[in-house]
Amino acid sequence: MRIFARNLLTEHGFRPNQILTVEGGVLRRIAAGRDSEADHIFDLVLPGFINTHSHAFQWAFAGQAEYRTRPDDSFWSWRQAMYEAANGMSAEQLGRLARQLYARMLEAGYSWVAEFHYVHHQEDTTPYSDPAHIGHILIEAAQSVGIGICLLPVLYQYSGFGRQAPLPEQRRFISDDGLYGEILGSLRARWQGQPGVVIGMAPHSLRAVDVERLPQQLEAWHQPGMPIHIHIAEQPLEVEACVQHYGHRPVALLSQHCPIDETWTLVHATHLDASEMASIVRAGAIVSLCPTTEANLGDGVFQLSEYDQLGGHWSIGSDSHVCLNPAEELRWLEYGQRLRSNRRCVYASEQQPNVAVRLVLEAIRSGRQSLGLPTALWPSDHLCDFVAFDGMDWRKDTRPEQALSQWLFSGRPVQPAAVFANGLWRVWEGKHIERPHLDNEWQRLC
Structure with a gap:
């Protein structure tokens, strides 16, 4: 052809x-x-565009949480609605929802998606006989409509810094080391090497894992070239809690404990200081930006200009799926920087003065790196x-x-x-x- x-x-x-x-x-x-x-x-x-951050189940209530429940409505109050959606959905319903979602991603121009998957267990919170059951269903949904998928089974063990016990509404997400190893093993046994499928791994966040044990966990489960994604520094409250407990900001703390490299993707990374930003760039890691979700949740605006000046790389994700259009994600990304700086064409460069071309090239190239794909376009x-x-x-x-x-x-x-x-x-x-x-x-x- x-x-x-x-x-x-x-x-x-x-x-x-x-x-x-x-x-x-x-x-x-x-x-x-x-x-x-x-x-x-x-x-x-x-x-093809690469969607580097997706929670398929969240599409079930996209746009339905747009009413104020309290004067200080924020990510943290929205999270309760998210828990209700996650806990009220069967594996079969999630599979059918994902199939619809992934087909719409294709129609929008995405050819691959990274699914950050943490709804592991049955509705009564007990594991399936195959603990990777829902992971298999999500991959099958992607395969059935033709989108490539990097499945990122999430390690979720605590509710907050200092190994706080999980909340009741988080029980469906929780896995101890043995169970998580079974999930990864089952997914690899069935899908590793299959066309259109990549198996990665994802510590949910530094709130949800023990950063002091994380290096040993990664050593046990990680394979060469395997993508690793993690939520980090999305909310100021998260940064404050991390500093209060450990005396360090999240990215600085992660860098001290784990050998971050080009296989890592830091999701959101909205609230960084200069040294954290420089450490990401030195490591060759990718930041996954989700501008429409970050705007919807009031997360804040990523410091793209400063990051770009250091040579940093980023990708885009639809995250909670309030938007499934890569053009919209890129437009919001650029417009956020214009509002921050009171300038136009912020992401243009001397080498590439056209903002759209530079945005698209970076989103695709770094998106491919984020999923462990060849970075050539x-x-x-x-x-x-x-x-x-x-x-x-x-x-x-x-x-x-x-x-x-x-x-x-x-x-x-x-x-x-x-x-x-x-x-x-x-x-x-x-x-x-x-x-x-x-x-x-x-x-x-x-």
Whole structure:
């Protein structure tokens, strides 16, 4: 199969009139060519977007917690609604919900998702006979609609710093070391090496694990190249509690105890000081930013300009799924920095003055690193992922960089025309190829 891209986004910007040759779902080569030589023709072709932070179950109540329950409503009061959603859902309901969610991610242009999975146990909080039962269901949901998935089974053991006992509403998430090892072992035995699947691991947060034991736990379970994700420094109260208990801020504390490197992704990292920021950059780790969720929860605004000046890398995630649009995440990211700095085009650079191009390139490249995928945007001899746009209402003299900017910043409801993920067409004419069946399932789920 030969795909003609009038404009193809590469590491060095857009290239005109390129043909992607795909054989058996695998990208074999990219070369200049003519549209007459191709099987399919698109105006604008980008690598697939990577969603580096997802809690599938939270989509069940996205947008339903937008009323004030107390004068100081915050992340911590929202968390109670989250617990209710997590504890009121069966494994089968979660699987059906995830299937719908992942299909919509594909329609938005995401080709891979990192699922930060901590709803491990039955509704009565006892483990399943296979303690990875729900993890398997989530991977099956992703496979059934065609999105690549990095499943991150979460280690969740405490309710707060100093090994505080879990709250009753957290019991469905809790695993001791033995049970967590069984979860990882079951997932690896079934899925490791399967196309479109990566198995990582995720200490939930420094609140939920014992940082002094974490190095030994990682040594027991981690494998070379395996992604490690952790929530960290999302809320000021979390930072204050960490300093009060340990005398150190969260990222500084983590760096003292664990050998952070390029396999790590620090989720949110909203509240950092300069030394913590520098330590992340030195380690080569990724920060997963979730701008629409962070705005929804009132978390704060990440210090992107300062982080960028140090050479830091970041990715995007939809997290609680109040938004499933990568363009929206990137727009909010840039606009947050404009509001902080009273400047425009904050993420532009001398090397890449177009903000949209630089945002998209960084989100995809670092997103791939976060999931343990090849970081090249177009890795040859791998299953191919791309997002294609057509009919974007361009003027004849519109450059591709301007078209990408329009998609990112104009708010026009432009959906990808097609998405090719993990070697197969998944979205065509803006709709998932199983959309009628998915719609019928959705009616039954609702």
